[in-house]
Amino acid sequence: MSRIGYRRLVAVALVTGIGLTGAACSNSKKDDSGSKTSAASAGTPLDPKTKVTISADCEPPTTEKAQRSEWIADVAAFHKLYPNVTVKSKDAYPCEDPAKFTAQLQAGTETNTFYTYYTDLQQVLDSGQAADISDYVNAKTVPNLASIDPSVLNVLKDGGKLYGLPTSNYKMGLIYNRKIFKEAGLDPNSPPTTWDEVRQDAKVISDKLGSKGISGYMDNSAGNQGGWHLVSEMNGVGVRAVSEDGTKATFNDPGTKQVLQTLHDMRWTDKSMPATPGLVWGDVQKAMGTGKIGMYVGAPDDVTTEVQQYHANYDDLGMGPIPGGKIALMGGNDYMFKKSDSPDQIKAGIAWINFEFLTVSKGQFNYPRKKADGLPVGLPEPFFFTGTAQDQDNQGKAASATIPVDNFKAYSGVDVPVLAEPPNAQKVYTVLDTVMSGVLTNKNADLDKLLSTATDQVNQLLAASS
Template structure:
């Protein structure tokens, strides 16, 4: 949801949503997934900016220059393994660069909504600070990040980063940040329940019609089992409605971001599908107004067949709710017209000196942008008994992507074949970020989804029309 790809550490009930601003496990591990195709989906190419950065290349950090930088989003003490990995990475980095001192700053969540905006406005952020992808454009527009364009030409894998991710950190032909992780939405399903319902767990549904049919069969198992669940409260219903709209080829706002676009055939299709599963098929159960905290334990206890999810839900279901890795599969979004993506990264305090920016980029290259090191040190994560093999994050293209995949495969400790459908993806899928003013829009759309799921006689036409008027007002006031 707000800044949907926010990733922090060991959060029991979070996924790629923005409501709680505490995001995915930093240990999410990836296959070379459909997001490798994101390169074809960027709204603009990074080539021109990359050429400009090379032309404006400046000298690297002098190894005799002593530099100290503060870096945000160190894992909290409660996440012992992840914090140890971070601290060990800092030690290894400082051995390579003895002139650079990393001063780690922990926080939970990393981008705390209670303090983030105030710290930005007051210029109190770390030299290298953590951001959600959906916040980057506003930060750039407000002049709250340093231009790093001329500093990145020496980053080894810069040219192989997903263009769509880099574009998020660009404005006016300049670069203001670097990505850390990414995610896309898919369909998480219970393989065990699929088998019990006579369905093939290696052939998950690919359309919403198939989801409806499979959910009906799973619900017929009885014993309180629900075939399909969806969110409809806490802004999470609006967030999932957005993902479902993208999967149908629809949109939430017009391309210029000035008008609502969900009162459309695709919007009607999303709601009518939910209406049918809830009231005609009875495959969604009687309990509604669900949020992620309700759905994850349902999946872990074997009482739920399917729900929309990012890959990070799988280790959460296992670690926090005693589920079993082998019970879960992951498939692409039904209908395959599009999927919601998110992620996170780092930007630089504009008060930072050139040497601090250079040092910070060296750290980000080591920790976030190098296969086999930092967040991609899958060998160490396997030793630390962290999950290795989930599809995502995947921020590279080309040779670095292949190298990272090979290292991941060598150290995988998960049933990766269960995620094959998701990992293989479809090169034609459009990868879409959240709409502008996402949280306000989601609050409106929550009411639409919850009405459909709690009122048998809900009027879809009226609901969408009224929501359209409200969202148009939100967008007009944001200009």
């Protein structure tokens, strides 16, 4: 399972046992300045002669032999550039377990350079464990800095200060089974781009292939997955779940209602969706991987899960843009730096992250090596580079592609603006699970009432955390 995939699977753990009317979290942040040093000296790259030791987590587990081997090789290559830097790798899979992560922050036992999700920034700031790396990050320490999408870096900022560096990201789109499209008489090179088209194609698939147990479309309704999908789907038609200042719910909107009405009609009128919606992460992926559905909303790394776990064929899978094409929900992973790190430890950590995750043709972007190791090359993620770096990365990926890149052209070839997950994302998703569950399990669901109730609940939790 991919690390991003696991992030979705365990996200519900973040909200287990947390009531919407619970005590408000403090909005004040502990001192996050980290070890003091002048801006001028902070911005100077690490001197290779400097002797320093850092710990870094998210080393691939031994069960992922190829990935583990590549990590070890990269640590050795990094050591040749910085012979006096010792990188102590921590084998932690999953890379972040929410309960353990929270405990580490409380005890201050996280590694010097530690893995987080984009949605973790506030938690790390509130714990007082975040080092402000603004003065350390520049074109000398991270040469591709200007090529990193500003919208991605902004996710890792608070009050204008930078606290992390991205390592991966994804944006939501429409995953579909090209083989099923062909069997249903649909064009596999032209996936639907609007909800009307999704409904039409789903009905065609179910009408023609339903006797084989194949449904046209599937969605989630529980385990935070229903709410996450609904936010992705409302974003697609231009609706934000929460106001830009994070103070109120904004999803009770005609656009959201139209998406829900379409899902309702697909489920109850067209009968182009399974009788049982997805309940946990993995349900829709299994259905796609085993050839039981034609489409669902998801992210590119799902495709690898469907191939590796459920034995689907890359040739049979493709992606299109999120229906509506107005906004694509973005998520991802990054590394932050412990507040107690010395300036040299911060510099060494940045140098390691730059080498392994932010340099074209090296580390995670060493595509010839991935191909030789039997790992998939060609999926349209991460996609945080722009300009020349993006062009170079695309060229390198295409040259070593092990999957049919053209199957994802409809997704990667459309420039859909991205939007980060909303504040208090997991709590918001929990509330919106009830909306999706109502629509997909109750033929007589009252959409207005579901949205109104959810709005009140989300406004309550946002007020409690302000």
